[in-house]
Amino acid sequence: MAVARQQRSTLLTAFGDPVDAVIIGAGIVGCAMARRFSLEGASVVVIERAPDILSGASKANSAILHTGFDAPPGSVELQCVQAGYDEYMQIRKDFNLPILDTGAMVAAWDDSEEGRLPELLDQALLNGVADARLLSRAEVLAREPALGAHVRAALLVPREVIIDPWSAPLAYATQAKALGAQFRFNAGLLSARLDGRLWHLELPAGTVTARSVVNCSGIHGDTVERILLGEAQFEIRPRKGQFIVFDKAAAKHLRTILLPVPTARTKGVVLTRTIFGNLLVGPTAEEQEERERPDVTRPELDMLFAKAVELVPALAQAQVTAVYAGLRPASEEKHYRVHSLPEKGYFCAGGIRSTGLTAALGIARHVHGLWAQSQAASGKPTVAPQTFTLPNLAEHLPRDWQTPGHDGIVCHCEMVTGREIEAALGSPLPPGDFGGLRRRTRCAMGRCQGFNCLARLASLTEGRLSVPIAPEVDR
Template sequence: MAVIEAAPDILSGASKANSAILHTGFDAPPGSLELACMQEAYDEYMQIREAMNLPVLETGAMVAAWTEDEEARLPTLLAQAQENGVTDTAIIPREAVLAREPNLSDRVRAALLVPREHLIDPWSAPLAYATQAQMLGAEFHFNAALRAARHDGDTWHLDTAAGPVAARTVVNCAGLYGDRVEAMFTGEESFEIRPRKGQFVVFDKAASAFLKTILLPVPNDRTKGVVLTRTIYGNLLVGPTAEEQEARDRPDVTRPELEALIAKAVDLVPALEGMPVTAVYAGLRPASDRKEYRVHARAELGYYCAGGIRSTGLTGALGIARHVFRLWQQQNAASAVPVETPPQPQMPTLAEHLPRDWQRPGHDGIVCHCEMVTEREIRAALDSPLPPGDFGGLRRRTRCAMGRCQGFNCLARIASLSEGRLRAPILPEDAE
């Protein structure tokens, strides 16, 4: 198996910027593929998390109603959750909401409680899946943007920026470029990617003391809305925005939208007034012309597509993979040989609520004091089976340079440790 990646590292593109919520599917369209994939994946994630050291911060979530109209919509949302099999949900009154979260604005009227919505590490999960694939023989090709694809009746011949690749079966999971990649394989696009930018604000770690539960808005037909939540790294996050744009490679942040997010967070939790901001970032979600997963097959060509995977992709990844495999299996049952005992790669512990490497002896010193990242952790990432390809990948694997100073104090040491080890070397502007 070959994995073709246009970027220098796997943790790039749409995968790198999300709110890191493990979704139950309570508000997904009933009977949808999205719901089925999320719920199958949720169960599998909870089964493998201990073996792969994938953290879960059990917080629960509340869909909070702030207006009379929003409160009137909660019973419908509850009925949808129950229909979707998320039967532990319940509407709780204002007094119960404030008892659970006393720092919320007293304007809150009621909430739908969803006990099994939790937080996970958004980068360790895909890294674990990719590392397991590599341990099973997958080859990764980086900086390998697809240029053209030709089918000779039996085999695909792919022209990539890193050289030719031949394959009997191809799976298009190209995210923001999924429709264009499909056109290379089939000569037409069955869906259209419409990039949707989501901006986020990360408050200082001290802010996490003011909220324990994921705070969700009452959703609308276009977006799930702005979320206020802790992160597994000990911060407090607000976002995302939902901004349509043409560019597929420019997740820029903009001051008016960031200021609006901060104001929204303060409106919901007044104690956040004046709280320092540690970081801001934006991601582009591969929304399509229809609000649904665009998963389909051209089995006669050996072509399979997992497109239009939006904000629930982190949760749904394992379920999407299983669904695509079942599509392939319909035509290739004799070739489907399960791995009896798949390898279980161990991910590093980055979660703030769990014991970290700096607390164990022999770590060779702390390199990043903001996030308490040790030299041993950085060397382990660089020496791992699937090492980072660029500075962003190293940051996401270790949390280095992602704290209050954003690398101001540790970048020189990080650059020294990683010299000659990255496909894209650290440049001076990376400190900005």
């Protein structure tokens, strides 16, 4: 007992003096929030219940950088999506963040959908997406000859592109850490107490004290708000999205993001290339109570495969590399649930679902603006950013294996080198588990899904991850 109390005391002391802001959740939005607050001179601690960043809803998305052409006009979502898009384009070269310049088409496949395209065009123009235009059937097939012959027309949105969905938030978090932000993993929020103007947040390892709290908890956003405030202004209704990843050979059949005509409930099933050279179809939209396990199910995967073949018939012969599922933090209302109680130093970015990858930088600016206007603001000056180059994982750009001295290929499916594994493990924000290593390097994400490289990865990472890789593997 005395040793336990001593360990706890040491951890409590390590948390230090009160910080300006505790950011709860290290998903895409939390990483962007940490970066923005740190750039503006705030002292920041990020707490995350999982062993690594992007371990919740953020790890599964379609990796599209949206223009906001179909966002509700005048909405916070539209503002944040477009601000996020612009900022990503401004900073991406500083961090070596790739884009795949594809454009997107909202394709109509029957009379009803074709009749809605002019309305979508009007909305795009109202939202400032001035380069959107309608395409005839002949123009659609000239651009994408592999599409099903029953396509009727499309709305072309040229500036929609594909990005690396994991390197971008890793860049935000790493920059935040370089500017002084602290990251605490395996640090789920247990309880909270507001004492005058200070929050005291109880974590498994001790207590952190802050002048304000920013809730970026994603799928657990309403639960965290209840812990902090006693009640929540919104209710998370987890929405499962399943995906199929086709083999890289399938990517030749499509060069444009293929979007469906959206409904009031969902953006629908997308068919798109990935920056890693694959072809992706999904997501489904299945509401469920469970918040931890987004299982894949055969009927829905069969539906996705059939849908892909309906849109691009040549995919009937394509091989599937992987299937996966993620949970989107949908709420009882479609719009973002961004709100604040400045008198309590509480700020929330909740209900961020389909457009969160694009909007994250914009959401961070928006919430920081609310924070800066409140009594919680410290008035500290903006600090000079520190930038750095992330390794490229994009298939269409030069990769590490093409440069000599790479210490051998560890994962042959994705051509991941020993040098890349070591660089990830020795980085300023190293992975905490196997999922984190995969997202930083793409190891074990190819055709064999780790069958051939798992033992080598377990050996290379032994003692270097908080959650070991397959300790039972026979080396």
